[in-house]
Amino acid sequence: xxxxxxxxxxxxxxxxxxxxxxxxxxxxxxxxxxxxxxxxxxxxxxxxxxxxxxxxxxxxxxxxxxxxxxxxxxxxxxxxxxxxxxxxxxxxxxxxxxxxxxxxxxxxxxxxxxxxxxxxxxxxxxxxxxxxxxxxxxxxxxxxxxxxxxx
Numbered sequence: 342x343x344x345x346x347x348x349x350x351x352x353x354x355x356x357x358x359x360x361x362x363x364x365x366x367x368x369x370x371x372x373x374x375x376x377x378x379x380x381x382x383x384x385x386x387x388x389x390x391x392x393x394x395x396x397x398x399x400x401x402x403x404x405x406x407x408x409x410x411x412x413x414x415x416x417x418x419x420x421x422x423x424x425x426x427x428x429x430x431x432x433x434x435x436x437x438x439x440x441x442x443x444x445x446x447x448x449x450x451x452x453x454x455x456x457x458x459x460x461x462x463x464x465x466x467x468x469x470x471x472x473x474x475x476x477x478x479x480x481x482x483x484x485x486x487x488x489x490x491x492x
Contacts, residue, residue: 342483344424344476346467355413356406361454361466367402374399422467424480429457431465448484455480 360367374395381391397404417434429445431438446458458464472480
């Protein structure tokens with residue numbers, strides 16, 4: 342297997358990746374933001390500090406996406422993922438990372454995206470649309486042989 346996937350990480354894509362990686366935690370932050378906002382509006386007079394805190398929680402996933410985008414600009418906007426039988430290689434404008442499959446914690450399919458989790462809090466997401474039909478078939482066959490994926 343030798344699947345090469347070049348990915349252009351635009352601002353919108355980084356925001357989407359942040360939401361995918363945060364999953365349920367993003368909804369928990371949003372729910373907390375709504376609760377804080379309801380409590381702030383219920384108070385008379387309205388406490389501006391509570392409203393700001395509520396908005397901070399409500400838009401936390403987007404704020405994290407903006408921060409990731411600003412910090413990630415130094416790596417360039419094109420990431421090239423290469424999947425082989427032995428490893429995953431990730432290349433950017435300034436870095437080259439090679440990881441053996443034994444370093445991968447999990448590979449999961451979630452709707453329109455594959456998430457590859459690494460030890461700690463690391464990981465990345467590949468949209469299914471980034472793979473050609475031939476690559477998608479080869480990827481599925483590889484995962485079936487290795488059986489790390491959970492749908």
